[in-house]
Amino acid sequence: MSETGNSAEPGRAAGTKGSGSGKGALAGWFAIPLWQRVIAALILGAITGYVWGPGAESIKIVGDVFIDFIKMLIVPLIFFSVVSGVAAIGNLGRLGSVGWRAILMFVLTGQVAVILGLTLGTWLEPGVGVDTSMLEMGATPEPSPFDWREMVRSMIPVSPVGVMANVQVLPLIVFSLLVGIGILLAKREEESSEGTGKGGAAAIARAFDSGALIFQKITIIVMELTPFGVFALIAWVVGTLGLDAVAALAQLVALNYLGCLLLIVVMYSAILAFVARVQVMGFFRGMIDAIAVAYSTASSSATLPVTLRCTQRNLGVSKPTSSFVVSLGSTINMDGTAMYLGLVTLFGAQLFGVDLSWSDYFVIALLATVGSIGAAGIPGGGLVMMGAVFSAVGVPLETIAFVAGVDRIMDMMRTATNVTGDATITVATASMLGEIDKSELSSADDV
Ligand code: ASP
Numbered sequence: 001m002s003e004t005g006n007s008a009e010p011g012r013a014a015g016t017k018g019s020g021s022g023k024g025a026l027a028g029w030f031a032i033p034l035w036q037r038v039i040a041a042l043i044l045g046a047i048t049g050y051v052w053g054p055g056a057e058s059i060k061i062v063g064d065v066f067i068d069f070i071k072m073l074i075v076p077l078i079f080f081s082v083v084s085g086v087a088a089i090g091n092l093g094r095l096g097s098v099g100w101r102a103i104l105m106f107v108l109t110g111q112v113a114v115i116l117g118l119t120l121g122t123w124l125e126p127g128v129g130v131d132t133s134m135l136e137m138g139a140t141p142e143p144s145p146f147d148w149r150e151m152v153r154s155m156i157p158v159s160p161v162g163v164m165a166n167v168q169v170l171p172l173i174v175f176s177l178l179v180g181i182g183i184l185l186a187k188r189e190e191e192s193s194e195g196t197g198k199g200g201a202a203a204i205a206r207a208f209d210s211g212a213l214i215f216q217k218i219t220i221i222v223m224e225l226t227p228f229g230v231f232a233l234i235a236w237v238v239g240t241l242g243l244d245a246v247a248a249l250a251q252l253v254a255l256n257y258l259g260c261l262l263l264i265v266v267m268y269s270a271i272l273a274f275v276a277r278v279q280v281m282g283f284f285r286g287m288i289d290a291i292a293v294a295y296s297t298a299s300s301s302a303t304l305p306v307t308l309r310c311t312q313r314n315l316g317v318s319k320p321t322s323s324f325v326v327s328l329g330s331t332i333n334m335d336g337t338a339m340y341l342g343l344v345t346l347f348g349a350q351l352f353g354v355d356l357s358w359s360d361y362f363v364i365a366l367l368a369t370v371g372s373i374g375a376a377g378i379p380g381g382g383l384v385m386m387g388a389v390f391s392a393v394g395v396p397l398e399t400i401a402f403v404a405g406v407d408r409i410m411d412m413m414r415t416a417t418n419v420t421g422d423a424t425i426t427v428a429t430a431s432m433l434g435e436i437d438k439s440e441l442s443s444a445d446d447v
Contacts, residue, residue, distance in 0.1 A: 049238030056239030066229025117342025127350030286314030336417030
């Protein structure tokens with residue numbers, strides 16, 4: 001899946017149906033990459049809001065519709081992608097020694113990333129100082145006082161349908177994990193009794209794969225609304241709050257870049273030098289293509305073929321190990337996204353004066369990790385997951401509106417980090433198992 005493909009899809013459909021100048025205008029609209037349209041909307045929206053003042057609230061409805069569509073995606077995206085992710089681990093045997101090492105490193109690096117995001121957000125407080133009292137918020141879930149017994153019980157999906165209807169993210173994830181594990185076990189039983197692997201459970205696993213794909217496509221359609229939503233929301237925010245809001249956003253963007261750079265320069269370099277024991281500079285030379293593609297497409301999935309090529313050809317990782325770890329990583333290992341989800345939740349809490357207890361920090365860390373696992377490797381994949389984290393700790397979903405306009409700039413850096421992380425762990429896993437030809441890596445200029 002390529003980003004060009006993504007953004008061209010609706011355009012192609014419109015282009016074939018339309019006619020005359022309407023067709024030309026539509027085709028012209030879709031010919032501009034989505035992120036450029038979003039940035040233009042951001043700038044025009046900010047100018048409109050500045051000139052129009054509080055009256056800009058009259059177009060807020062457009063932004064509300066955009067946020068409603070994002071909310072619509074939360075439940076099905078989590079359900080289908082978590083179930084299909086667990087079921088994709090599929091063959092427990094193949095997972096074996098490669099799998100547990102890679103997954104352990106995915107989880108550990110994800111934790112470091114979230115803690116870094118929370119630390120940067122707490123320490124540098126990018127959302128403090130903006131008076132948001134004039135913004136009329138939609139209903140925000142009330143965070144209740146912490147009681148660990150309640151918390152444990154609230155994670156149990158007593159009524160799966162109720163959990164979905166009320167968008168309760170944690171129990172939904174527990175339910176999805178259990179469905180995935182159930183599929184795995186049923187598949188194994190069917191395989192041993194029929195020996196074909198073509199039983200009903202395998203078909204259901206495939207249906208969940210398709211479901212996840214379908215909702216990724218729907219996400220792409222919803223993302224086409226971003227320029228309109230961003231225009232309206234930024235006009236409303238700037239019209240009501242003035243330029244303080246813009247300064248706060250600039251700080252958030254800067255912290256997103258700082259966090260991602262720290263992950264790459266400190267954490268990944270340390271793993272490469274001390275765990276994988278390879279030449280750090282050779283690694284980055286060999287990965288430059290993939291990092292550039294990740295940065296420009298903002299999509300781990302679109303970058304996957306390039307990441308595979310770089311790890312195999314330039315870094316000397318064996319084909320089976322790189323195919324398995326890189327593919328798995330491109331879906332579940334998103335450290336840039338995890339760091340950002342922690343950071344942006346604190347940003348939203350600071351912006352709207354939501355008091356967070358220490359248990360909320362725990363919930364954010366947990367959900368940012370799970371959110372980064374569940375996020376699709378497509379532009380804006382992390383944006384959709386924000387809603388899930390925000391709802392769990394009572395941060396207003398309007399924060400999404402606030403940050404959506406600058407999301408693409410941050411997404412590019414998150415994706416470059418995500419892809420670098422996938423390759424780092426692939427090299428480390430391969431190195432532990434002797435599945436890497438390190439001489440390739442030291443002569444990695446041949447890209
Ligand atoms: N675009 C990112 C990726 O593909 C996900 C995100 O939005 O953070 O890796």
